[in-house]
Amino acid sequence: MINHLPVYLVALSALVCWTPVIGSGHYEPNWDSLDKRPIPAWYDEAKFGIFIHWGVYSVPAFGSEWFWNKWEQKLKPYVNFMKRNYPPGFTYADFAPHFTAEFYDPDHWVDIFENSGAKYVVLTSKHHEGFTNWPSNVSFNWNSMDVGPKRDLVGELAVAIRKKKDLHFGLYHSLFEWFNPLFLKDKANHFQTRYFPVEKSIPELYELVTTYKPDVVWSDGAHTNWTYWKSPEFLAWLYNDSPVKDTVVTNDRWGDVMCKHGDFWTCHDRYNPGHLLPHKWENCMPIDTGSWGFRRNTDLSSYLTIEEIITILVETISCGGNLLMNVGPTHDGRIIPIFEERLWQVGRWLKVNGEAIYGTKPWTHQNDTLTKQLWYTSKKNSAGSVDVYAITLAWPNKGLLRLGAATATAQTQVTLLGYPEPVNYKQESSGLLIYAPLIPTSVMPCQWGWTFKLTNLKQKYPYQQFDF
Numbered sequence: 001m002i003n004h005l006p007v008y009l010v011a012l013s014a015l016v017c018w019t020p021v022i023g024s025g026h027y028e029p030n031w032d033s034l035d036k037r038p039i040p041a042w043y044d045e046a047k048f049g050i051f052i053h054w055g056v057y058s059v060p061a062f063g064s065e066w067f068w069n070k071w072e073q074k075l076k077p078y079v080n081f082m083k084r085n086y087p088p089g090f091t092y093a094d095f096a097p098h099f100t101a102e103f104y105d106p107d108h109w110v111d112i113f114e115n116s117g118a119k120y121v122v123l124t125s126k127h128h129e130g131f132t133n134w135p136s137n138v139s140f141n142w143n144s145m146d147v148g149p150k151r152d153l154v155g156e157l158a159v160a161i162r163k164k165k166d167l168h169f170g171l172y173h174s175l176f177e178w179f180n181p182l183f184l185k186d187k188a189n190h191f192q193t194r195y196f197p198v199e200k201s202i203p204e205l206y207e208l209v210t211t212y213k214p215d216v217v218w219s220d221g222a223h224t225n226w227t228y229w230k231s232p233e234f235l236a237w238l239y240n241d242s243p244v245k246d247t248v249v250t251n252d253r254w255g256d257v258m259c260k261h262g263d264f265w266t267c268h269d270r271y272n273p274g275h276l277l278p279h280k281w282e283n284c285m286p287i288d289t290g291s292w293g294f295r296r297n298t299d300l301s302s303y304l305t306i307e308e309i310i311t312i313l314v315e316t317i318s319c320g321g322n323l324l325m326n327v328g329p330t331h332d333g334r335i336i337p338i339f340e341e342r343l344w345q346v347g348r349w350l351k352v353n354g355e356a357i358y359g360t361k362p363w364t365h366q367n368d369t370l371t372k373q374l375w376y377t378s379k380k381n382s383a384g385s386v387d388v389y390a391i392t393l394a395w396p397n398k399g400l401l402r403l404g405a406a407t408a409t410a411q412t413q414v415t416l417l418g419y420p421e422p423v424n425y426k427q428e429s430s431g432l433l434i435y436a437p438l439i440p441t442s443v444m445p446c447q448w449g450w451t452f453k454l455t456n457l458k459q460k461y462p463y464q465q466f467d468f
């Protein structure tokens with residue numbers, strides 16, 4: 001990836017070659033030191049990833065992946081669901097043998113993900129229920145090899161993803177477990193004891209990293225004190241000594257440091273601030289708006305439409321985020337066709353408009369001042385100047401698009417991605433007026449958002465400022 005480094009960085013690392021290479025310094029187990037680590041470049045360039053929530057909760061597939069918790073809380077719909085459908089005395093653990101995964105074909109999943117245009121995939125290795133999707137050393141009889149699938153779900157996906165050169169493999173891991181007796185014991189001790197992290201969660205993390213070498217470690221556990229997990233110790237190992245020290249990226253949920261520490265910030269689920277942040281961030285978002293895990297009691301209106309997804313993708317990228325879009329496979333290992341269709345549609349859109357997404361940086365403006373639903377990204381071109389991408393989520397009314405944020409120079413050219421002819425424009429005092437070409441619907445590049453590419457604008461590119 002050296003050819004993607006800015007020239008000054010390459011030059012600098014050549015000059016100081018007697019010290020450790022820039023970007024792989026030695027990190028101390030404290031947030032000040034850990035926060036100084038530059039994020040490996042692949043992550044910001046990738047922009048779009050797929051999240052997968054899959055576990056024992058995919059068996060009842062009712063309500064959400066929080067099924068066990070809600071049932072324990074004796075919430076009516078869950079209690080009634082159990083009463084109506086399962087014999088008395090049926091426990092949550094009894095669902096595990098029905099987590100069969102007989103249709104789980106990781107190569108097929110990976111084809112679906114690749115066709116979506118995603119550049120990374122993050123699978124739940126373990127959710128709050130504690131069931132590990134790999135044969136963990138420290139999850140005796142509550143893992144996918146001993147019960148249910150009798151397979152290493154994590155390992156099989158890792159192998160399938162590594163066959164594709166453009167996809168990075170990542171793992172989600174829940175630090176805490178709702179009902180683990182050790183966790184409950186620590187909780188009863190007001191987290192002054194650390195039985196659970198020492199014997200369960202932290203060994204799992206080391207095991208996952210050494211065995212599967214994920215490029216993303218997506219931790220979940222924002223509602224507990226980070227000192228209880230001693231997460232900086234694990235992160236210092238991850239960044240200094242682990243097999244993925246040069247490629248791995250992490251999020252911000254290592255205890256109560258969400259939106260404060262970590263490589264990229266997730267802040268809260270479905271985070272989409274609508275403005276630029278001074279830090280790399282990620283919008284994690286399920287296609288079924290009501291659940292991350294697969295649920296049977298859903299309906300079409302709960303699924304995001306492709307128009308909504310493209311809008312969220314464009315807003316997110318324009319404001320410096322990555323989008324991690326979630327699907328929930330069924331207990332038997334299928335990605336149902338509506339998820340597949342949404343992923344295929346995003347892929348179709350990215351085939352035309354991906355140039356305005358992958359490898360871009362935020363521009364001086366994120367959205368336009370005159371035209372609503374229009375978002376900008378930018379990219380340095382090979383001539384050393386900047387291409388600006390104006391992505392409009394609505395086809396311009398009467399074919400006239402007014403950009404308040406862009407000013408043309410004599411060298412400016414305007415094109416529409418996916419359309420071969422140059423596009424006419426006129427500089428007016430109020431802004432740039434673009435005459436959208438008259439295109440028959442049958443040859444419209446892609447109907448959920450259109451990208452006008454603007455070269456050699458008057459506005460300069462604040463490259464350093466937004467180099468995360």
Ligand SMILES: *[C@@H]1O[C@H](CO)[C@@H](O)[C@H](O)[C@H]1NC(C)=O
Pocket residue numbers: 137206207210211
């Ligand atoms: C599992 O535990 C055994 C015994 O403690 C250890 O030798 C082995 O390295 C562990 N495996 C992993 C992948 O951590």
Ligand SMILES: *[C@@H]1O[C@H](CO)[C@@H](O)[C@H](O)[C@H]1NC(C)=O
Pocket residue numbers: 225226227228256
């Ligand atoms: C977290 O734990 C540390 C050490 O036990 C304590 O000093 C700190 O006040 C706790 N933070 C919060 C927010 O409770």
Ligand SMILES: *[C@@H]1O[C@H](CO)[C@@H](O)[C@H](O)[C@H]1NC(C)=O
Pocket residue numbers: 273274275367368369370371372373
């Ligand atoms: C730009 O985006 C922000 C945040 O979503 C919004 O408040 C503002 O109205 C937008 N501006 C225009 C002109 O649409």
